[in-house]
Amino acid sequence: MKSVIYHALSQKEAKEFDVQHQGAQRAEAFVRAFLKRSTPRMSQQAREDQLQRKAVVLEYFTRRKRKEKRKKSKGLSARQRRELRLFDIKPEQQRYSLFLPLHDLWKQYIRDLCNGLKPDTQPQMIQAKLLKADLHGAIISVTKSKCPSYVGVTGILLQETKHVFKIITKEDRLKVIPKRNCVFAVEIDDFISYIYGSKFQLRSSERSAKKFKAKGTIDL
Numbered sequence: 001m002k003s004v005i006y007h008a009l010s011q012k013e014a015k016e017f018d019v020q021h022q023g024a025q026r027a028e029a030f031v032r033a034f035l036k037r038s039t040p041r042m043s044q045q046a047r048e049d050q051l052q053r054k055a056v057v058l059e060y061f062t063r064r065k066r067k068e069k070r071k072k073s074k075g076l077s078a079r080q081r082r083e084l085r086l087f088d089i090k091p092e093q094q095r096y097s098l099f100l101p102l103h104d105l106w107k108q109y110i111r112d113l114c115n116g117l118k119p120d121t122q123p124q125m126i127q128a129k130l131l132k133a134d135l136h137g138a139i140i141s142v143t144k145s146k147c148p149s150y151v152g153v154t155g156i157l158l159q160e161t162k163h164v165f166k167i168i169t170k171e172d173r174l175k176v177i178p179k180r181n182c183v184f185a186v187e188i189d190d191f192i193s194y195i196y197g198s199k200f201q202l203r204s205s206e207r208s209a210k211k212f213k214a215k216g217t218i219d220l
Helices: 011-016 024-038 046-053 078-084 097-113 125-133
Strands: 139-145 154-161 162-168 174-178 182-188 191-196
Touching: 024 046, 097 125, 097 154, 125 191, 174 182
Parallel strands: none
Antiparallel strands: 139 154, 139 182, 154 162, 162 174, 182 191
16 A cells, blocks of 8 residues: 555655655555545545555535524514504504595505506406505595495595505594495596495405406495
8 A cells, every 4th residue: 555655755756845754654544544534434444455456536525504594583473463563553643634645645656556557548457457446545525335434434544454444534423434345436536436345355465466356236
């Protein structure tokens, strides 16, 4: 093995290459340790047999780094959000005038969504767009309801959940109107769209992917 892999430098060669001369035993120990590190999967006998017969490509041995599992930060649950009252509108913020800029933004959003509300725009197209649009900021009115006290309530939509609309009226009153058994009207630029709440019980984020079918008559 010694004659195959290396030979000891003579005093003259060591001086010529400016290499510190080492004893034969130290050099042999270094080579054996180097081969052991480079071929960790082979035994000493197999290593010597392999070197006698053919050249061996030394492996580049590196320690495998352990992948650290990143813990995904979990958001608050619905129950925790309710307990923290994150979406509650404080009484001092329940003013109609505060949300008029939101209504202006919503009107511009719908105009851009419908490529401009022109007089010759088909009402069916506007209806289809509104059913999937975000209604926060829209002025909506209750036109029909099984509960007579809801009829006529009009205001800016502040919050929408799966089952209710939260509306701020011109009298600075926050009204919670259930969608079920109610018909709502949304008006923008003289276009009026009607929403049947019983068929509209979805979160606003879910409506964009839902296909609404046109029906002749819908019962409350």
